[in-house]
Amino acid sequence: MNIAADPVVLGEQEADFSSVDKARVVEALARVLPAGALMYDAEDLRPYECDGLSAYRQMPMVVALPTTEEQVVAVLKVCSEIGVPVVARGAGTGLSGGALPHKFGVVLSLARFNRILHLDPHARTAVVQPGVRNLAISEAASPHGLYYAPDPSSQIACTIGGNVAENSGGVHCLKYGLTVHNVLRVRGVTIDGEIVEIGNHGLDAPGYDLLALVIGSEGMLAVVTEVTVKLTPKPQLAQCVLAAFDDVIKAGEAVAEIIAVGIIPAGLEMMDQPATAAVEQFVHAGYPLDAKAILLCESDGTPEEVAEEIERVRAVLERSGATEIRVSRDEAERMKFWAGRKAAFPAAGRISPDYYCMDGTIPRKRLGEMLNAIQEMEGKHGLRCINVFHAGDGNLHPLILFDANQEGELERAEAFGADILELSVALGGTITGEHGVGIEKINQMCSQFTRPELAMFFRVKGAFDPRGLLNPGKAIPTLNRCAEYGRMRVSNGHVPYPDIPRF
Amino acid sequence: MSDLTEQWRERVCAAAAAGTALQVRGGGTKDFYGRTPVGEVFDTRGHAGVVSYEPTELVVTVRAGTPLAELEALVAGSGQMLAFEPPHFGAGATVGGCVAAGLSGPRRATAGALRDFVLGVRILDGRGEALSFGGQVMKNVAGYDVSRAIAGSLGTLGVILDVSLKVLPRPVAETTLRFAIGEKEAIDRLNDWGGQPLPVSASTWADGALHLRLSGAEAAVRAAERKLGGDVLADDAATALWQGIREQADGFFADAATGEVLWRLSLPSSAAPVKLPGKQLIEWGGALRWLRSDAPAVAIRERVAALGGHATAFRGADRAGDVFQPLPAPVMAIQRRLKQAFDPAGIFNPGRLYDGI
Numbered sequence: 001m002n003i004a005a006d007p008v009v010l011g012e013q014e015a016d017f018s019s020v021d022k023a024r025v026v027e028a029l030a031r032v033l034p035a036g037a038l039m040y041d042a043e044d045l046r047p048y049e050c051d052g053l054s055a056y057r058q059m060p061m062v063v064a065l066p067t068t069e070e071q072v073v074a075v076l077k078v079c080s081e082i083g084v085p086v087v088a089r090g091a092g093t094g095l096s097g098g099a100l101p102h103k104f105g106v107v108l109s110l111a112r113f114n115r116i117l118h119l120d121p122h123a124r125t126a127v128v129q130p131g132v133r134n135l136a137i138s139e140a141a142s143p144h145g146l147y148y149a150p151d152p153s154s155q156i157a158c159t160i161g162g163n164v165a166e167n168s169g170g171v172h173c174l175k176y177g178l179t180v181h182n183v184l185r186v187r188g189v190t191i192d193g194e195i196v197e198i199g200n201h202g203l204d205a206p207g208y209d210l211l212a213l214v215i216g217s218e219g220m221l222a223v224v225t226e227v228t229v230k231l232t233p234k235p236q237l238a239q240c241v242l243a244a245f246d247d248v249i250k251a252g253e254a255v256a257e258i259i260a261v262g263i264i265p266a267g268l269e270m271m272d273q274p275a276t277a278a279v280e281q282f283v284h285a286g287y288p289l290d291a292k293a294i295l296l297c298e299s300d301g302t303p304e305e306v307a308e309e310i311e312r313v314r315a316v317l318e319r320s321g322a323t324e325i326r327v328s329r330d331e332a333e334r335m336k337f338w339a340g341r342k343a344a345f346p347a348a349g350r351i352s353p354d355y356y357c358m359d360g361t362i363p364r365k366r367l368g369e370m371l372n373a374i375q376e377m378e379g380k381h382g383l384r385c386i387n388v389f390h391a392g393d394g395n396l397h398p399l400i401l402f403d404a405n406q407e408g409e410l411e412r413a414e415a416f417g418a419d420i421l422e423l424s425v426a427l428g429g430t431i432t433g434e435h436g437v438g439i440e441k442i443n444q445m446c447s448q449f450t451r452p453e454l455a456m457f458f459r460v461k462g463a464f465d466p467r468g469l470l471n472p473g474k475a476i477p478t479l480n481r482c483a484e485y486g487r488m489r490v491s492n493g494h495v496p497y498p499d500i501p502r503f
Numbered sequence: 504m505s506d507l508t509e510q511w512r513e514r515v516c517a518a519a520a521a522g523t524a525l526q527v528r529g530g531g532t533k534d535f536y537g538r539t540p541v542g543e544v545f546d547t548r549g550h551a552g553v554v555s556y557e558p559t560e561l562v563v564t565v566r567a568g569t570p571l572a573e574l575e576a577l578v579a580g581s582g583q584m585l586a587f588e589p590p591h592f593g594a595g596a597t598v599g600g601c602v603a604a605g606l607s608g609p610r611r612a613t614a615g616a617l618r619d620f621v622l623g624v625r626i627l628d629g630r631g632e633a634l635s636f637g638g639q640v641m642k643n644v645a646g647y648d649v650s651r652a653i654a655g656s657l658g659t660l661g662v663i664l665d666v667s668l669k670v671l672p673r674p675v676a677e678t679t680l681r682f683a684i685g686e687k688e689a690i691d692r693l694n695d696w697g698g699q700p701l702p703v704s705a706s707t708w709a710d711g712a713l714h715l716r717l718s719g720a721e722a723a724v725r726a727a728e729r730k731l732g733g734d735v736l737a738d739d740a741a742t743a744l745w746q747g748i749r750e751q752a753d754g755f756f757a758d759a760a761t762g763e764v765l766w767r768l769s770l771p772s773s774a775a776p777v778k779l780p781g782k783q784l785i786e787w788g789g790a791l792r793w794l795r796s797d798a799p800a801v802a803i804r805e806r807v808a809a810l811g812g813h814a815t816a817f818r819g820a821d822r823a824g825d826v827f828q829p830l831p832a833p834v835m836a837i838q839r840r841l842k843q844a845f846d847p848a849g850i851f852n853p854g855r856l857y858d859g860i
Binding site: 121123124144145146166167173195196198202203204205206207210212213215216217233236256257259260262264301302304307308309361362363364395428429430431433434437450452453456457462463476 | 557558562582616618628630632635636639641643644649651652654656660671672673695699701720721722723726727769770771787790791811812815828830833834835838841842844845856
């Protein structure tokens with residue numbers, strides 16, 4: 001085993017775990033886990049070979065399914081002692097391959113940690129195990145007039161542990177924040193088997209803000225065993241405005257204008273014409289098919305508040321040249337407006353054998369440039385792309401349509417996606433708004449961050465996991481990987497990472 | 504508007520090579536906070552100016568030495584605000600000092616803390632490298648969220664160069680209500696109201712009086728006012744009240760007796776009355792309780808820990824010892840390794856947060 005003393009060395013090249021002895025790992029884990037909590041036969045491992053990004057597949061060496069925190073501690077101590085990589089996993093709905101198994105590693109499934117331990121309606125907090133589904137928290141809080149605000153589209157299936165790992169968002173995060181704004185505390189176990197409590201049941205904690213580092217860390221700093229979330233009062237009323245535009249740029253300007261007049265809508269979504277057409281034939285939401293773009297703008301709060309805000313939104317949309325404005329008259333109609341937007345991914349799957357979902361975030365004012373560039377890229381890569389967009393916070397989800405059974409289409413889709421991500425960085429944005437880096441976008445991290453910045457990420461990892469055993473090879477690229485990637489994508493004669501060894 | 508990145512980089516490298524401690528400092532308005540400052544003063548005020556401000560993107564990027572008052576005036580000009588209402592604690596407060604201290608004001612319980620509004624930072628680490636983390640967009644999960652961890656680190660991880668902050672529109676309407684009730688009842692009511700969709704933006708209780716600020720759409724504020732009752736404060740009295748609490752300029756905070764320590768107790772909002780000797784002022788819906796007391800630190804920390812919170816000796820304490828609540832060993836070990844990661848020579852504000860950090 002190549003164990004590095006200085007964590008920065010960890011970041012230079014991918015660690016080699018090929019000498020891990022499966023028989024030894026199985027034997028050691030069997031001693032600390034009950035029967036039925038350890039799997040190592042191929043047919044049992046198959047369901048774990050990928051997460052929501054199924055283009056990447058890897059069979060793990062072993063899957064551990066602990067039920068208690070003591071077992072998690074014991075598993076991590078074993079892995080630490082033998083030097084085995086550990087990949088924590090929730091529901092496996094992630095879209096960036098963050099839970100892709102390691103060939104020589106243990107998948108640590110938290111699926112059996114599925115209990116809500118305590119819900120305090122007075123303090124508006126819930127203490128839950130990591131395997132609890134996102135939506136189950138809101139369902140449990142509902143009788144008290146409360147809910148858990150972040151609502152990723154997979155909320156029916158995704159777990160809170162996975163949300164913590166990815167800092168998940170949703171359609172309402174412009175107003176209500178991301179996971180990092182709605183989690184007060186996590187309890188977890190380090191790779192050394194130490195139990196750590198990070199954050200607090202109050203509103204802050206002493207020392208460095210480790211909670212901010214752990215949320216969104218993609219399972220690379222600690223394994224979470226308990227999460228305390230903040231619960232939010234359910235708004236009395238929500239109403240949605242649907243606006244059609246004959247021009248995408250005008251729609252983008254309307255979004256900026258809504259913000260400029262001082263409105264923070266509960267949700268603000270945009271779809272381009274191909275996306276509208278794709279969902280309309282699927283869910284019949286009644287969207288205007290002749291519009292170049294449609295906006296959905298949701299207002300929530302007290303009835304007085306909503307009425308006031310909807311009027312202000314309507315005025316802005318009229319000024320911005322909307323060709324049609326509809327305001328939901330009741331809950332059924334509001335759900336119908338949303339049904340189309342929420343069906344965008346399945347609709348893409350219906351009109352195309354495969355699709356590849358991107359997640360770049362850009363300053364909103366650059367939207368027009370981005371959409372024009374995507375149109376050109378469609379020609380360059382010979383593939384179609386439909387665009388849905390969390391317009392309020394600048395988070396784009398272009399869905400690149402392709403057929404993996406056609407020779408070369410997957411590679412073209414990947415190249416298309418890489419172009420979109422590189423442009424997101426160039427426009428002052430980021431390669432991932434809410435889906436995480438995982439394995440999928442690890443090369444583009446080399447474009448977004450400099451070598452010293454990447455080195456610092458590895459040092460931060462080293463502060464929690466000095467030997468780099470938690471989810472190695474994800475989220476933060478090694479300098480060697482960036483050198484390889486740079487070699488493939490030398491732009492303008494400028495070579496990134498010129499001074500490190502190349503193989 | 505001046506960019507001192509290169510001069511600062513040279514100074515940091517020299518200090519790291521010589522092992523010279525640097526007291527990173529803006530206007531010095533928070534010199535009282537944390538453990539005793541040590542080292543050569545590193546004045547950040549020269550690196551100042553607004554880098555970019557896009558009201559429709561809800562983002563402002565400024566250099567660390569920019570006066571906080573200047574930033575607030577700038578965004579107010581576009582009808583926006585720093586929603587976490589940071590305290591200045593003096594005329595010369597800078598944005599860098601504000602972020603390093605990580606303190607939030609009255610609106611924190613409902614709008615979020617300073618760290619919630621930090622979108623990105625550029626820092627100089629202890630190797631003299633200029634590093635950017637986060638960015639200017641609302642949603643960004645590329646890499647660890649280092650920028651939020653810089654918030655509240657008291658300048659011990661690096662010198663902040665620039666900060667990008669999310670700004671929000673100022674509320675259209677605001678009103679403050681007064682209720683004459685005791686401590687226990689105030690805590691109960693604040694938590695009850697917290698569970699309802701009410702436009703509460705700040706709360707404070709002291710001396711048998713609970714004040715509640717409502718902010719938002721005109722119609723929502725008026726409806727809540729009718730629903731909640733209480734006495735409406737005149738606008739200027741309300742402004743003075745919240746300003747006094749935010750800046751700790753008068754009343755409870757001004758008339759501390761000698762020998763008293765001002766403790767900052769961070770608790771679950773519904774925690775029972777702390778029942779410690781001294782005088783108290785409650786904020787943040789019950790989650791923040793200020794205590795003026797001469798009781799021994801150990802008694803205060805034990806009581807607060809039993810209630811699920813932590814205590815900071817905010818002003819007037821012996822600053823050679825622990826100012827912040829001591830941490831369990833495994834968490835402390837991570838904190839020490841983080842400090843080492845950013846500042847291997849230990850030159851930035853050494854010991855300001857904890858002994859050796």
